[in-house]
Each structure stands twice: as structure tokens, then as C-alpha cells.
Amino acid sequence: MASTEGVIKEPILAADGTPLKQALRRSQARERRAAFFLVAPLLLFILIVFAVPIASMIWRSVYNPEVRNFLPQTASALQQWDGEDVPPEPVFQAMAADMIVGVENRTIGRAAARINREIPGARSRMMRTARAVDEWSAPYSEKFLEADERWADLEFWRLLKRETRLITPAYYLLALDYEYTAEGEIRPRPEVYQIYKSLFWRTAWMSMLITGICILLAYPISYLMATQPTRIANLLLILVLLPFWTSLLVRTSAWIVLLQQQGVVNELLVALDIIDERGRLRMIYNRTGTIIAMTHILLPFMVLPLYSVMKTIPPSYLRAAKSLGAHPFRAWWRVYFPLTIPGLAAGCILVFILAIGYYITPALVGGDSGIFISNLIAQNMQGSSAQLKLAAALATILLAAVLIIYWVFNKLVGVDKLKFG
């Protein structure tokens, strides 16, 4: 090896004189093409049903076309305006022209609704003026102010100017409990309206808690499974997988039967005199319910990668550590545990990421205190177009959070080292 260093490397040639690398590439091109055709249908499918919708969702969360598209002349006239005084005549003229077109095309209502969201009452004023405007003539500014003196309101015009941007962060601000002031500055929303940020945090810490409980429950059972003969291990595996095989509604009603205040667990505790009648525990339709039910459902995602990793660790490692003088706990901690990290990390990332996006279980057993951010996303998706955009912004934030967590995991453990099963 040492002798070849320092010598300028000549490219190695194939028998016909072409560089070997090129020849190799050519000879492998066919296989590569075949590989591509094998995955092409799936690739197309994923592109259509996954990548495109997500891109459109992200686009929708920032897309703000109403003012620009439905009040185009006003939008360009406002560019000259400095925002300090009532806008000049050309702005009103442009507004009048936009309104005439807007009434004809029935698009003025959408622009008005957009403004109305920030300035309550603006919609009715705009619609009233729009119906009258085709009979007016210049100078329009006087006519507007005659019809309604609130047309002199600077806040309205400033908002209009701000919202001429095609891309807006407004929905992201809202999703993080911030808003624009009338002057266009960003400030936290009044405390009574702040719901999303705390819900993001709740989603995060409850997911972490669920992941933690899953680790505590899954590690011993996985170890047991890995050390038992296959027959017993398979039986245990079936028990762990049972929640997957049970319909969601059956599972949920089972939880309700067990956990409600007149349920099996409470009755038992009362009968055993551990709690009295008035002290019945609330274990469902709140956080506790969400945590119990989600831990149950997500446990297999922790068990399977752990089990598959533990199965590959020969028992002789622990024996060797003990024979070398390590106390059984120390042997476990220094030798066995580090070897299970790939499975543990895979389990954690699976459970945590599934948990922070979970929707159905918190909706069914979470009550008010146990719902997750996904539940509010779902709620917003059924609302107006503005709510839909808010939902898109919330979902995009959630997606970004997942990607960041994945990235951090990759830095900490290395995704290529993970073993998912």
C-alpha cells in the first residue's frame, strides 16, 4: 500500500481501452434501470397521494390571494400610499372599479370576508358600498365617505395594504398564538385566546410521557421474550399485538367499561375499601384516559424493535461480563443495555412520532384536558377557508417538529444504526 501512495493514479482501463469506472457504470446501468422500474409505480403513487398533498398543504398555509386577486387595482394603487393619512382619490377610484368587477364576478364577498376576519363589521360595509358604487362617479372619495364615514378609518386601509402580499405568515402567527396589531407589528394574542402553543407543549410532553411509560413496560417484556423459547415468545408477542387486532371501537368501549367512574376498576377499588364512594377516580375523558389508552396502543411499536434487537444479543455476552467480575446489574448496564440502544431508539422514535400526531384516541377518551394538537387541526379543517389555512399552518408546524426530532435523533444515535424490527 505504502508504495502506491504519492504516485499519481492512472485511471485503470478495461480491455477495450475505456476507463474501468465508465465500463462498470455502463454494465450496471441495466440493473439500475430495472430497479427503477420496479419501484416506479410506488414512487408515482407516493408522489400523487403523499408528496403533492403535503406540498399543497404547506402552500395553502401561507397563500393569501383574496385582496390581491379580487381587489387588484386597489392593491396596486395602495402601493403609493404612505399609510399616514386618508388614502388619496386614486385609491378610492381603484376600489370603486374593483367593486364593480367584483360584484359582476361575485368575488367581492370573498375579499370582504377576508377583511372582516380582522376588522369585524367591515364585510357589511363593503357589501353595502359595492352594491351602490356603480351609480357613483368621480370623485369617489367623497362618495365613499358620504356613504359611510368609516371609509376614513386608517386601520382598514393599512390592513388592506398589508394583505396585498400573496404570501403571508399570518396563519403561522395565529398557530403560535401571535397576531398583527393594527400598525402591522407582531404581538402575543390576548391570553384568553392563547390555545395552540400550550396545546403543542401538552402534545409534546404527553407524548414523551407515553414514550417513557412504553419503555418501562416494553423493556422487561422484550427481554423475557428474547430469552424464552420461541413457543413462549410467540405467545407473549401475540398478547402484545392483541390491541392491533381489536377494532378501535371495541377497544375504546372496553376502556370506557374499565375506567369510567362507575367502571370495573373504580368498583373494585371501592369494594376493596381503597377509595370511598366520593373518591372515585376519574380515569377517562381526561389526560389519564389518553395516556392509558395510547400507551396500550403504542406499546407494540416499542416491543417489536426492542425484541428484534435483543434476540440478536447472545446470552454469552452477559455471561462473559459476569465471569470478568461485573455485578449482574453492572454487566447489564455496561454490556447489555448499550447493545439494545438501536432498538430502544427505534422504538422511541416510532412511539413518540406516532404519539404527537395521534388523533382518534385522544378524541375518544381524552375529554377536554386530554386532547392533542391533532384534534384541533381536525376541528379547524371542518371550518371556513381561513380555518382550513390555520389547520394547514398547524399541521405544517407539526410536520416540521417531527422532522426536527428525526434530525436530532439522527445526530444522537444515527438512523443507519436504528433497528425497526
Added chain:
Amino acid sequence: MSDVIDAEPGGAPRTASDGERSNHFNRPMVHFDKVQKSYDGETLVVKNFNLEIQKGEFLTMLGPSGSGKTTCLMMVAGFEPATHGEIYLDGQPINSVPPHKRGIGMVFQNYALFPHMTIAENLAFPLDVRGIGKAEAEKKVQRALDMVQMGDGSFHGRRPAQLSGGQQQRVALARALVFEPKLVLMDEPLGALDKQLREHMQLEIKHIHESLGVTVIYVTHDQGEALTMSDRIAVFNDGVVQQLAAPEVLYEKPENSFVAQFIGENNTLLGKVKAINEGIARVELTEGETVEALAVNTGPGERTRLSIRPERVEIDPDESVSDHTVTARVEEVIYLGDHIRTRMTVAGNSDFVVKTRNRLGARRLEPGESVRVGWATEDCRALDHE
């Protein structure tokens, strides 16, 4: 069968008589006292096992798989509890001592090197758990790696997966020795290596054993390995020690048919003992010929198996070397370079093999040819019929 175990320990380097047993220096390193082991409560894997292993001795437990040898090793290491009986380590009963407090070095069949630690970390592990300081640990690690000829510094930072099988084997050996245990157990440590490397490592382990003076219990099913390395060999079969002796005794003076068959190559002739006179049995073979043999493990009137090593048989012998001759028909001649194997039919046994040195002028036999073969009476051992 247990009385066989208590037989004289053959070529043991040091033997302790009962009177000296209380003496600290002559106390056996390991003492199995009537040990039995059962996994299912129905069959015994180890039946009434008694053995004393002296300090500094290299003792091999040899036997086919399932004969109980590994179980015995695991009982010494503490990974399997004895169902009955007691094991003493340097005079102390250890049945209730957990494995990590026994201070026994062990080399596992698959090496069991910790894959997430470097070679240096693997070796430092037993020192670390004993609270030995970093500087001293480094010195000991270096010394141990030097001992297995891997101390040139290029291996310290590598992980086990980056080493070849032979190198992993050396590291495993170094790790079992680095904390200077008095006793080292080896569970078929060379099983995964190819033949050439295995033979090389056998000598290396033997030399390390000699230079350190540790006691070694070595488990293998490879009789060549056992003969090469051991001071004494315990031949296991069916949970019982068949014979415990030095390698040359085991090969030349097998006590029973199993040992004769298991160790080395062996020719068997079936027959019936007519009479025994001063330790010499007159045996009538199945074809009617009568030969004399050393009566080892048989009695008058019993059916017997005669055991003769292939290299002790002479073809067309002089009267001076062999006590008697029998007729044989040549079946097959196999040329092996340094020696020639001739398969013949002798007294109804068509698998009778004769090894002759390939010397100048030796006559080549042809298949179908009829010859006389002979041997000395003391080379023919009359053993049990099984």
C-alpha cells in the same frame, strides 16, 4: 463407572495424596465432589462426577456433544447450578458464590467480545469493574496484548468486528487472562477457526499456559486438540468420565472400548475370552482363529472387543516382533505420501486398517492379495463388549 474416575491420575504433574490435602499448597484448584446435574428432573446429564484438578494443571474435558463436558464447565463458572454435590475452588465450596465473585477467567466458544467496545476497552473491562486505576489498567492491558502478540498498538482502538477470527480469539484469551485469574476455563475456543490456525493457536495457548502457570480447564470434542495441549484428559461419554489420564496413557492404554474408539484410530476385532492366564487372555475370534491379548476390561467366558492401533500392526512380520499372525485379505490401498493405509479383512472385519511407513523398498500390496499380519500381545487390548 465412577471407580474409573478415581483411578490413579496417570500422568498428572502433581498428585496430592489424602494426607496432604489439608496443606494449602497442595490443595486442588478445583474439586468436583459427587456432582450430579439434571435439567429436566428426569435424566442426568452429569452422573456422579468426581474430579480433582491440580494447581497449574492443563486439564481437558473431551467428549462427543451432549456428553456433559460443557455442563461441567458451566457449573465451575457458576452459570449452571449443580443439582447435587459440591464444587470446591481452592478448597472453598462455591455452589452459592455468584459467577462474578468467583474470579475465574473464561474464553467462550464465540469469544463473546463486547461489540460496542474497542479492544482496549474490552480488556480493561475486568480491571475497571475491579476498581483498578487507569494507569495500572493500561499497563496490564498492554502486557496481556503483548502476550497474545497483538500489542503493537494498532489493535487497541479497533472494534472486535474489525478483527479476523484468529485475532478475536487472541483478544478473548487476553481478556480472560488480563485480571490474572488462578483458573481459566475455555469452552471450545478454537472451534470456529480453520485447521491451520487452530493448530497454531493450540501451541500458543499451551505456551501461555506454561509461562503463566495458571490452571486451565479446556473443553473440546477434538481429540487431536486434547492430545496436543493437555496434562490430563477426562474423556466424557453419557454424563460419565470414561477415563482420566495423560494423553499417552489414554492413547496407548485405553481402559474401555469407548475410549479406544474415541481417541485416535482403532481396529476392533470381536471375540470370546476362552481363558485368562496372568493377565493374558486367550480370545477366540469370530472366524475361529485364536489370539492372545492383554486382558484389560473383560473376564473369562465374556464377549470382548480387541483393540489394536493401525500403526502397531506388521505385514508379513518377523517372528521376533509379533507374537502371532493371522491371515488377512487386502481390500484397498490408499497412498498418503508419508504413509500408506491398507484396508483389509481380518477375522470378518473388513475395516481393519494397517498404517505402514512409506520407506524405501517397501512392497506394494495389491487388492485381493492374501497376506499375514501380526502384532505384539501387549499392543492388543481385550476390552469390554459395550
